Amino acid sequence: MPKLNNSEAPLPFPILMGDIGGTNARFSVLVDAYAEPKQFPNLHAADFKTIDDAIKQGVLDKTSVRPRSAVLAIAGPINGDEIPLTNSHWVVRPKTMISDLGFEDVLIINDFEAQALAVATLSGDAREAIGPELETVVASRAVLGPGTGLGVAGLVHAQHAWIPIPGEGGHIDLGPRSERDLQIWPHLEAIEGRISAEQILCGRGLQNLYHALCKVDGVQPTLKEPADITTHGLAGTDKLAEETVSLFVTYLGRLAGDVALLFMARGGVYLSGGISQKIIPALKKPEFRAAFEDKAPHSAMMRAIPTYVVTHPLAALEGLSSYARMPQNFGVATEGRRWRR
Known part of the structure; x- marks a missing residue:
């Protein structure tokens, strides 16, 4: 198998996974490839000024696990270092997440990519x-x-x-x-x-x-x-x-x-x-x-x-989990959508 370059290398564990819609944000953390994801309560976008605030208050402040990377599925086009969400006031800034939240690696994909990843393995x-x-x-x-x-x-x-x-x-x-x-x-x-x-x-x-x-x-x-x-x-x-x-x-x-x-x-x-x-x-x-x-x-x-x-009540997160565990089983394009420290 050819050696993976940096953009294709697996995300380092633990991994924060997020399904970010216009109204709700759902998060889980995957400690390793064999663990069950730890789920967190659904968050309402309107309750938080930024997505970074939601991640800090809704996830990081509620667990001792420190995610090294994040893979987020968002409703909106992904173009550049500032990614506005459709039907939400949040703007995703991966470089800020790396500097302020301590991530080493951030991957942003389309919300329906995550849905598609889910249907690959739904029982x-x-x-x-x-x-x-x-x-x-x-x-x-x-x-x-x-x-x-x-x-x-x-x-x-x-x-x-x-x-x-x-x-x-x-x-x-x-x-x-x-x-x-x-x-x-x-x-x-x-x-x-x-x-x-x-x-x-x-x-x-x-x-x-x-x-x-x-x-x-x-x-x-x-x-x-x-x-x-x-x-x-x-x-x-x-x-x-x-x-x-x-x-x-x-x-x-x-x-x-x-x-x-x-x-x-x-x-x-x-x-x-x-x-x-x-x-x-x-x-x-x-x-x-x-x-x-x-x-x-x-x-x-x-x-x-x-x-x-x-x-499945959390199909998108299930799709992200499948990808995070075995990225070699999925052809997810990362160019222009992945930021590393």
Whole structure:
């Protein structure tokens, strides 16, 4: 095996791992490759002025273990020494973390890279099958996460390694197909004249879709939050909320099928995030798989691709743990994203 250069060398233990979203930050510490990660309570970004303050007060002040390195999954593009987070006031400054928090090594990756790393090794008790129970093969996979936004990533299996492929797949176009879609589309909130998948397939997208249905049917909207829409939709206590959830899973199935074709994800498509977990009963109805498989001329191939909801409560941290333990099993690009003392 060729000798690793500095940018490819394994992170030194103990390793601090962080899943940093727009609202919450979740941390754990891995003492060595054989230990179970030590979990820390979830932190709210709004409670801390900086991410460094959150790490110090929420982790370092609560353990005698001194992490030598950190690998953080963040929601936002990684470019330069100052990395602002999407939907948060925090700015990640790896050089400051090294000088002020005592780290020797800091690696920053995309949040959906961490989700992709997780689905490489998720076992049956950390996922729930949607549709037929199909064999999971060692092959490329994909992950979609409707939440605050819509994350999409691929996981390619090549050269005996899992290679996460981050991107901005949530911003691809989504178009109408049915007569009902054609009624709805003119009333959806667009961005510069187009409807991206994220305009429908996320929390605010649920609201966008619900309000569009209300306009089409001439009904005054009464539900204000995404959780209200999903709760009433799943319970069948509001007709338009029920249709909103049904259309949501249909459109999610269409997009999931497109992403499966893009990555040739014979190893499966995984739905992550809180929305996916909450709407499992709706996903298990026929609409999701029907839309997923409706990809002529490749419908037969699509029927052989499994789909899952990720039910692991800390999937991103699990993905980071897998990478930290055995980085040689993953093709994670570190150039421009790793800082060393």
